[in-house]
Amino acid sequence: MSKTTEQVRKSLGKRYRAEKRFKAYGIAAIGFGLMALVLLFTDIIGKGHSAFFESYVQMDVTFDQDTLDIMDLRDEEELNFANYDGLIRDALMEKFPGVEGRQEKRELYGLISTGAGYMLRDMLREDRDLIGQTRTLWLLADDDVDVYVKAGDNDRLESRLSDNQRKWIETFEAEDKLELQWNRSLFTHGDSREPEQAGIWGAVTGSFFTMIVTLLLSFPIGVAAAIYLEEFAPKNKFTDFIEVNINNLAAVPSIIFGLLGLAVIIGLFGMPRSVPLVGGIVLTLMTLPTIIISSRAAIKAVPPSIRQAAMGLGASNMQVVLHHVLPLALPGMLTGAIIGMAQALGETAPLLMIGMVAFIVDVPGGPLDPSTVLPVQIYLWADSPEQSFVALTSAAIMVLLSFLIAMNTLAVFLRKRLERRW
Amino acid sequence: MNVKIKATLAGVAAALAFASAPATADTRDYISIVGSSTVYPFATTVAERFGRSSSNPTPKIESTGSGGGMKLFCAGVGTQHPDITNASRRMKKSEFVQCQENGVKDITEVVVGYDGIVFANSAKGKHMDVTLRDLFLALAKEVPDPKGGEKLVANPYKTWKEVNPALPNIKIEVLGPPPTSGTRDAFNELAIEGGCKTFSWLKDMKKQDKSKYKAICRSIREDGAYVEAGENDNLIVQKLEKNPDAFGVFGFSFLDQNRGKVQGANVGGVEPTFDSIASGDYPVSRSLYFYVKKAHVGVVPGIKGYVKEFSSEKAWGPEGYLAEKGMIPLGDDLRKDMAKQARGLKSMTGEEDLH
Numbered sequence: 001m002s003k004t005t006e007q008v009r010k011s012l013g014k015r016y017r018a019e020k021r022f023k024a025y026g027i028a029a030i031g032f033g034l035m036a037l038v039l040l041f042t043d044i045i046g047k048g049h050s051a052f053f054e055s056y057v058q059m060d061v062t063f064d065q066d067t068l069d070i071m072d073l074r075d076e077e078e079l080n081f082a083n084y085d086g087l088i089r090d091a092l093m094e095k096f097p098g099v100e101g102r103q104e105k106r107e108l109y110g111l112i113s114t115g116a117g118y119m120l121r122d123m124l125r126e127d128r129d130l131i132g133q134t135r136t137l138w139l140l141a142d143d144d145v146d147v148y149v150k151a152g153d154n155d156r157l158e159s160r161l162s163d164n165q166r167k168w169i170e171t172f173e174a175e176d177k178l179e180l181q182w183n184r185s186l187f188t189h190g191d192s193r194e195p196e197q198a199g200i201w202g203a204v205t206g207s208f209f210t211m212i213v214t215l216l217l218s219f220p221i222g223v224a225a226a227i228y229l230e231e232f233a234p235k236n237k238f239t240d241f242i243e244v245n246i247n248n249l250a251a252v253p254s255i256i257f258g259l260l261g262l263a264v265i266i267g268l269f270g271m272p273r274s275v276p277l278v279g280g281i282v283l284t285l286m287t288l289p290t291i292i293i294s295s296r297a298a299i300k301a302v303p304p305s306i307r308q309a310a311m312g313l314g315a316s317n318m319q320v321v322l323h324h325v326l327p328l329a330l331p332g333m334l335t336g337a338i339i340g341m342a343q344a345l346g347e348t349a350p351l352l353m354i355g356m357v358a359f360i361v362d363v364p365g366g367p368l369d370p371s372t373v374l375p376v377q378i379y380l381w382a383d384s385p386e387q388s389f390v391a392l393t394s395a396a397i398m399v400l401l402s403f404l405i406a407m408n409t410l411a412v413f414l415r416k417r418l419e420r421r422w
Numbered sequence: 423m424n425v426k427i428k429a430t431l432a433g434v435a436a437a438l439a440f441a442s443a444p445a446t447a448d449t450r451d452y453i454s455i456v457g458s459s460t461v462y463p464f465a466t467t468v469a470e471r472f473g474r475s476s477s478n479p480t481p482k483i484e485s486t487g488s489g490g491g492m493k494l495f496c497a498g499v500g501t502q503h504p505d506i507t508n509a510s511r512r513m514k515k516s517e518f519v520q521c522q523e524n525g526v527k528d529i530t531e532v533v534v535g536y537d538g539i540v541f542a543n544s545a546k547g548k549h550m551d552v553t554l555r556d557l558f559l560a561l562a563k564e565v566p567d568p569k570g571g572e573k574l575v576a577n578p579y580k581t582w583k584e585v586n587p588a589l590p591n592i593k594i595e596v597l598g599p600p601p602t603s604g605t606r607d608a609f610n611e612l613a614i615e616g617g618c619k620t621f622s623w624l625k626d627m628k629k630q631d632k633s634k635y636k637a638i639c640r641s642i643r644e645d646g647a648y649v650e651a652g653e654n655d656n657l658i659v660q661k662l663e664k665n666p667d668a669f670g671v672f673g674f675s676f677l678d679q680n681r682g683k684v685q686g687a688n689v690g691g692v693e694p695t696f697d698s699i700a701s702g703d704y705p706v707s708r709s710l711y712f713y714v715k716k717a718h719v720g721v722v723p724g725i726k727g728y729v730k731e732f733s734s735e736k737a738w739g740p741e742g743y744l745a746e747k748g749m750i751p752l753g754d755d756l757r758k759d760m761a762k763q764a765r766g767l768k769s770m771t772g773e774e775d776l777h
Contacts, residue, residue, distance in 0.1 A: 081475065106741070118474065158545065158682035193467040193747070270502055272450070274482055355456075359466040361473055361480035370452065370482040380485070383654050385463060385679040385748065390656060 044401075048394025051183065054196055055146040056138040057111070058177040059091045061120065063130045073128050082124075084117035085109075088139065096168060107164050113140040115185070115197040138181065143195040143388040145169060149178065160387075186395065190361045191377065195388030198381070200396050202363045206276055206356075206371030207345060207403075213280025213367055214287060214344050219337050221284070222291030226333070229292075230299040231321055250289035257286045258350030266354060273355030274370040282350045287340035294336025298329040331418035338411040342404050348375045374400045450501040453481035453724050457491030457508030460537055460605065460673060461710050464749045465508050465732075471743070472731040478724035481506075495713060496521035505718040505725055509711045510537065510608070515776040528716035528769040532729070533760055534738055536750040538674035538699040538707040539609050540686040547666035548590050550582075550687035554705060557689070558617025559585045560594050561648055563641035572623045577643045597651040597658045598642075598671035605655075609671050610640040612706045613689070659684055674699060674707075675748025699750045700740075710749070716767055726765075733761040 067090055068082040092108050093099065099108050116139040124130055141149070148159045148169060161169070172178040185192075190202025233239045261282035265271050271278050302325050310320045351357065357376050364371035372380070378400065381393040455465060462485045473480025486494065488509040495507035496517055513531065521529060541552065559565050560582065564574040582589035599606040618639035619625045628635040642648050651658045655672040659680050662670045670684070674694060677686050686694040690705050698704040712732070719725045731737060738744050740751045752760060 102741075110746075160679070160681050191466075193463065193470050266502075272502065273454070274484065355484050357485060359462070359469065359483040359485070361470050370454075382656065383459070385655065385673075385676045387679060390660075 044394045044397050046394075048391055048396075048398050050150050051388075051391035051395035052186065053180040054183045054185075055141040055149045056179060056181050057141050057145075057172050058136060058138050058179075059088075059095060060134055061087055061091045061137050061139070062134040063087065063120075063124060063132060064090065065131050068131075070131075073131065079125060080121070082121070084120045084124075085114070087120055088112050088116055096171075104164060107162050108168065110142055111145055111165060111168060113142050113196045114194060115192075116140045138179075140185075140196055141178070143386055146196055147387050149173075149180070186392075190363045191359055191372070191380070192361060193359075195384075195386050195392055198389075198392060200374065200377055200399055202360055203372050203374045203377035203396075204399070206360070206364050207373040209276035209364060209367040209371065210279040210283065210373055211341055211345060213277055214283045215337070215341060217281065217284040218287045218291055218340065219333075222288050222337070222340075223295050223333055225288075226292045226295030226299060227321060227326070230296050231325065232317070246289050246292055250293060253349070254286050254347055255349040255353065257282050258353030260285065261350065262353045272368070272370075274358050274360075274372075275368050276364065276371055276373075277367040278354050279351055279356050279373065280367065282354060283344040283347060286347065286350060287344050290340040290343065291333070291337050294339070295329070295333040298332025298336065299325060301332060302328045328420060331414055331420075334418075335411045335415045338407055338414070342407040342411075345373075345407070346375050346400065346404060348373075348379055351376055374403070450722055452479040453506065453722055453728055454504040455481050455483040455506045455508065455712075456486045456494045456504045457484075457506075457712070458488040458510040458710070459485045460488075460510040461508035461534070461712065463675060463747055464534065464710070464744050465712070467743060467747055468728070468732045468737055471737070472724070472728050475731075476724065476727055478727060481724070481728060483508075492517045492520075495715065496524055496526055498524045499526055499715065499717045501718075501722060503715075505715050505722050506728070507713050509713065510605075510708060512709070512711060513713060513770075513776060518770065518772055518776055522772070526715055526717065528767075530714040530716060530729075530764065530767045531770050531774070532712050532714070532733065532764040533752060533756070534710050534712060534732065534749070535744065535752055536699050536707050537710055538694050538704055538750060539605060539612065539671060540674055540677045540694045540706075541613075541669060541671055541689060542662065542677055542684045542686045543669045544662045544666040545683055545685045547685075548592075549685055550589065550669075551691065552589070552687055553586075553690050554613055554617035555620045556582075556586050556589065556617070557613045558615075558620075558639075561596060561642055562614055562618065562638070563643045564638055566621055566624070574638065577645070577647075580647075592667045594647045595649070595665070595668045596647065596671060597649045597661055597668055599655075600650040600652065605671070605673055606642075608708045609706065610642065612708065614642065615639040616705060673748075674750065678748035696745070696750055700753065707750070714764075714767065716769060719767060726767075729764050729767075733764040 064087065067086040068084070069086075070078050070082050072078060089109055092112065096108060099105055119140065120137075144160050145165070148156060148161050148166070151159065156166075159166075169178065185197050185199045186201075187199060188201050189197060189199030192198040229239065229243070261278060265278050265281055266273060306324050306328065307320050310324050315323065348357070351373060356372050357380065358370065358372055359380070360370055360372050362369075374396065378393055378396045381389045381396060453469075455469070457465075462483065466483050469481040469483055472478070484491075484504075488511055491504075491507040491509060492513065494504050497503050513529075518529075521527075541550075541557065543550065559577075560579055562577060565577050565579070567573040567575045568578065579585050579594060581591055581593055583591040585594070598609065601607075624635070624639065627638070651661065651670070655676045658670040658672055659676060662668055662684055669687070674686075677684060677694065688694075692698050692704045694704050694706075699707045714725065714729060734742075736742050738749070738751055738757065742751070745751055751757065
């Protein structure tokens with residue numbers, strides 16, 4: 001056996017071990033990433049899952065015209081401002097007779113959310129024949145009650161509820177008149193100061209309008225810029241300069257774009273604060289570099305032979321681009337755009353500057369209505385004192401994450417489905 | 423060449439057309455409010471009730487911080503500027519002047535209530551009774567030499583017992599807001615400076631060298647005993663629950679909402695309660711304000727209605743819904759005066775005691 005073979009054989013074990021170690025490092029890195037992900041998800045889901053349900057109590061409510069203080073049932077105005085809380089108070093007093101004194105009464109009335117009155121209002125608006133009738137209804141409970149109901153036995157001791165309130169709740173529980181129902185308001189309402197009535201629908205529509213504006217502006221501009229730079233631009237110092245700048249912009253902290261939006265779009269053009277249109281324009285500036293860079297990569301991936309063949313058959317530059325290069329590069333461009341949009345969807349920093357960090361109750365109806373977006377809603381709820389907002393924050397994070405996952409899945413799907421290989 | 427540019431230009435033109443179209447729309451049918459994050463939970467409660475019980479849309483409220491709110495508020499008159507700003511401190515002289523210069527002449531000032539800053543720990547921990555002096559000694563960056571003499575040394579205290587033998591023997595660990603927060607400003611001014619002033623030689627320094635006095639009496643140690651926990655007071659509460667030896671600094675409303683989980687330490691022998699803050703006995707409390715731009719009343723619908731809702735007994739009274747949210751109401755007489763002043767939209771004269 002030659003000396004070299006001998007040496008190789010000797011080192012073979014060492015090399016195998018080195019290789020195994022190398023693989024193990026990689027697995028450890030992935031394992032670490034997965035562990036972080038699992039931790040994040042267990043924390044968020046653990047905190048947030050309870051927010052998808054909220055407590056309701058069942059009571060008999062009589063739509064008494066005197067209590068409501070309505071003279072004329074046809075008068076919309078009167079119907080709007082009638083004393084619906086009075087109906088609930090009457091129902092509570094009937095259920096728990098013998099409650100006396102201001103403090104005790106306040107505690108009793110505090111069991112039911114202020115939102116329950118609005119529910120009764122909506123019912124009466126729908127059906128005016130309800131006047132004088134008694135209905136058995138599920139009424140939304142106050143957030144403190146909700147926290148108490150969801151808490152384990154140990155945590156119940158820490159509740160804000162008074163001893164009286166605990167007693168009343170136990171009565172409801174014993175009669176089976178307290179249950180957790182699907183949290184409808186979470187997906188139909190805008191923000192609210194009362195956690196049990198707060199919803200993310202306002203933020204979701206705000207995000208939707210913002211994303212539409214961003215997509216409509218950034219995709220055409222980004223693609224046009226990429227096509228020009230890749231297919232038409234001469235290679236000189238000037239285009240190099242532009243290229244360096246685009247790459248630079250991709251790394252600029254997003255808050256800078258917010259400052260720009262504040263100074264130029266709101267300051268100079270006098271557009272209103274807190275509207276999705278301005279938010280969309282600012283996020284466009286932020287996502288443009290991402291879209292341009294990925295679109296250029298997609299165009300570059302189209303083999304030159306296709307261009308040459310088209311040219312050879314007499315196509316003009318524009319025909320080559322529009323008929324051949326663009327359709328082939330489009331899947332890559334779309335993927336880039338979707339990833340850019342997903343990034344924009346999760347962005348808060350630039351929106352801070354243009355006033356989208358705001359308390360908005362009314363669900364926006366268009367890109368010019370004041371609104372907020374999902375990540376901002378999360379930020380606002382995370383900072384609220386009421387205990388229930390902790391769960392709501394995590395629930396909102398879950399909704400945002402599912403949107404992001406959906407968008408990224410779409411990107412992967414498009415790439416798999418439409419991508420051509422040469 | 424022509425064709426390529428055309429495509430790019432078309433995109434840019436479309437964007438510009440899109441962007442410039444609404445610039446002409448300068449009417450606004452909702453009230454725009456900015457300002458303090460401390461007043462935010464209360465203002466939003468009022469706004470929501472106002473929106474639901476009137477035909478006006480719900481006001482939009484941005485949480486910009488007191489200073490940021492003043493800047494926006496004083497930027498000028500016109501619907502692109504906010505109508506009302508909230509503040510957890512009084513308008514400064516410089517801000518008033520700024521407002522005047524920008525044409526915001528008539529401003530109505532309304533004091534809405536008080537906010538206490540509490541020093542709290544987990545309900546499982548020991549209940550503490552501290553003085554302002556203890557807080558200063560435990561948390562300031564430089565403190566008078568424990569060996570005596572009018573000399574400052576870097577804060578040497580590690581445990582509460584070292585600060586004051588009456589306090590328990592646990593490590594000093596305090597979670598509190600960062601310097602950008604209004605709560606931190608108020609804590610530094612009311613608690614740390616309050617304790618600092620109990621040393622007569624330090625108090626005398628105020629007259630001789632004001633900036634040095636401020637540097638000493640409003641500083642917080644940076645050696646790890648005071649942990650900046652971010653602006654999120656909820657997080658502080660959660661961390662206190664896990665660590666019974668740690669203390670936290672946050673607004674009274676968080677203590678009120680988390681009763682059972684955390685307890686407020688007595689400061690100067692006074693427990694932080696509704697009544698003690700309202701009466702002014704609890705030393706670490708401040709007033710909350712909002713300011714109304716009179717030029718916008720009548721232009722933006724609903725401002726008067728909003729102010730009326732805020733200054734109604736069912737909102738800011740002792741039994742009102744803001745009290746339920748943790749705001750501490752003004753005394754009865756002051757509240758009546760304020761309500762009159764607010765509804766009459768009394769203008770500030772600039773002669774007030776602004777700093």
